[in-house]
Amino acid sequence: xxxxxxxxxxxxxxxxxxxxxxxxxxxxxxxxxxxxxxxxxxxxxxxxxxxxxxxxxxxxxxxxxxxxxxxxxxxxxxxxxxxxxxxxxxxxxxxxxxxxxxxxxxxxxxxxxxxxxxxxxxxxxxxxxxxxxxxxxxxxxxxxxxxxxxxxxxxxxxxxxxxxxxxxxxxxxxxxxxxxxxxxxxxxxxxxxxxxxxxxxxxxxxxxxxxxxxxxxxxxxxxxxxxxxxxxxxxxxxxxxxxxxxxxxxxxxxxxxxxxxxxxxxxxxxxxxxxxxxxxxxxxxxxxxxxxxxxxxxxxxxxxxxxxxxxxxxxxxxxxxxxxxxxxxxxxxxxxxxxxxxxxxxxxxxxxxxxxxxxxxxxxxxxxxxxxxxxxxxxx
Numbered sequence: 001x002x003x004x005x006x007x008x009x010x011x012x013x014x015x016x017x018x019x020x021x022x023x024x025x026x027x028x029x030x031x032x033x034x035x036x037x038x039x040x041x042x043x044x045x046x047x048x049x050x051x052x053x054x055x056x057x058x059x060x061x062x063x064x065x066x067x068x069x070x071x072x073x074x075x076x077x078x079x080x081x082x083x084x085x086x087x088x089x090x091x092x093x094x095x096x097x098x099x100x101x102x103x104x105x106x107x108x109x110x111x112x113x114x115x116x117x118x119x120x121x122x123x124x125x126x127x128x129x130x131x132x133x134x135x136x137x138x139x140x141x142x143x144x145x146x147x148x149x150x151x152x153x154x155x156x157x158x159x160x161x162x163x164x165x166x167x168x169x170x171x172x173x174x175x176x177x178x179x180x181x182x183x184x185x186x187x188x189x190x191x192x193x194x195x196x197x198x199x200x201x202x203x204x205x206x207x208x209x210x211x212x213x214x215x216x217x218x219x220x221x222x223x224x225x226x227x228x229x230x231x232x233x234x235x236x237x238x239x240x241x242x243x244x245x246x247x248x249x250x251x252x253x254x255x256x257x258x259x260x261x262x263x264x265x266x267x268x269x270x271x272x273x274x275x276x277x278x279x280x281x282x283x284x285x286x287x288x289x290x291x292x293x294x295x296x297x298x299x300x301x302x303x304x305x306x307x308x309x310x311x312x313x314x315x316x317x318x319x320x321x322x323x324x325x326x327x328x329x330x331x332x333x334x335x336x337x338x339x340x341x342x343x344x345x346x347x348x349x350x351x352x353x354x355x356x357x358x359x360x361x362x363x364x365x366x367x368x369x370x371x372x373x374x375x376x377x378x379x380x
Contacts, residue, residue, distance in 0.1 A: 022038075025347060031241025031277075031278035036068075037343060039318075039342070039343055040070060040308055040332070045361070046360070046362075047086060047089060048062070048363075048368060049091075054091075062368050066340050068342075069336065071115070071329070073115070075090065077117055078093065078120055079091075079093055079176050080172075080175040081131075082121070082175070083122055085122025085123075085125045085126040085127075092119065093178065098182040105187035109187070114189045115188055115189055116192045116242075118194050120194040121194075123199055124137050124158070127149035129152065130149075130152075135162075136161055138163075140163065140211075141163050144161070145209075145255035146255045166216065169226060173230055176193070177233040180237040190238060190243060191238055191242070192243075193230055196246040197256075197287070198251070198253050202248065203256075204217075231245070242278055243278055244277060247283070248282070249282070250286050250291075250292055250293065253287050253288065262298075269302040270303070272303055278306065282307070284309055284311045296309070307329075308329045309326065309330050310332075310333070313330045334355050337371075340371055340373055348374070353372065355367075
């Protein structure tokens with residue numbers, strides 16, 4: 001009798017384990033949303049908006065084509081005129097921009113997809129020619145990044161930014177709150193706070209770019225204060241389960257560095273774990289080489305919630321990471337750029353289109369809305 005009971009328990013466990021096998025194409029819960037699959041379209045700046053930062057009809061077509069992704073994270077949307085760092089980026093700081101984005105969100109929703117707006121402030125990664133009245137870009141500290149700014153007049157050297165005064169920071173936080181309100185009005189399903197890739201929040205987080213001695217600099221607890229204030233402000237508009245955060249602890253892009261990314265970002269992840277956020281989206285390693293010295297499983301454990309992995313994943317690596325429990329979802333950049341039907345191609349083990357680097361930034365439909373789907377390629 002005991003053997004029978006034990007055998008029944010084992011059978012139930014085995015049935016349960018097989019029933020909950022997780023795969024790349026399995027549904028996923030993110031906050032209070034249920035996604036159709038665990039494939040995320042990563043945010044990718046494409047510079048196809050108007051000079052006033054208004055999303056175009058072409059952008060709605062581009063995003064709609066990729067609406068089969070479980071979740072789409074929009075390209076970075078500057079939260080104010082001060083936040084702009086590139087030409088042709090679609091903003092979220094006025095009603096015309098929100099109206100333009102509404103066509104994008106409608107295109108995604110018509111495919112049954114979900115889309116979060118990535119809220120960005122470029123900080124020092126800008127140029128006076130992109131700022132109102134030619135003002136200096138702002139940053140946590142007046143440290144000029146190495147490299148060149150992309151402007152309407154072509155590439156120009158970065159300048160030394162102006163250090164934000166402590167009394168100015170609440171105003172910048174308010175920019176994120178207003179952008180969140182406009183994102184909701186535009187029909188987004190949530191927002192992702194961009195705290196990665198060398199932009200303003202990341203500049204506060206990393207000690208290579210933050211040399212402040214006030215309440216926003218010095219220790220990790222102080223360097224993360226700005227991000228926490230942004231989260232609190234955004235959560236006045238969105239429930240916590242509709243707010244994600246993006247990190248890039250090791251990424252050197254935009255002349256970024258940190259003395260101890262594993263320790264510092266482990267601390268930040270633990271701080272975020274107390275906020276009941278929708279997810280933490282992490283660019284693992286360096287964007288240029290994918291090289292990494294960190295244990296991202298540990299970072300994920302420190303966060304404790306839904307985790308999205310990103311950086312050079314292909315189908316096999318993504319499936320292995322999800323099945324092993326290393327991540328919950330995987331974000332793909334280049335594969336989605338060149339393959340509007342990436343979900344179908346992965347499911348059917350079909351070859352992928354190759355991306356054309358000459359059409360990545362700016363331009364027209366070429367390399368943006370004209371990549372062939374499987375069916376259109378078969379008819380060609």
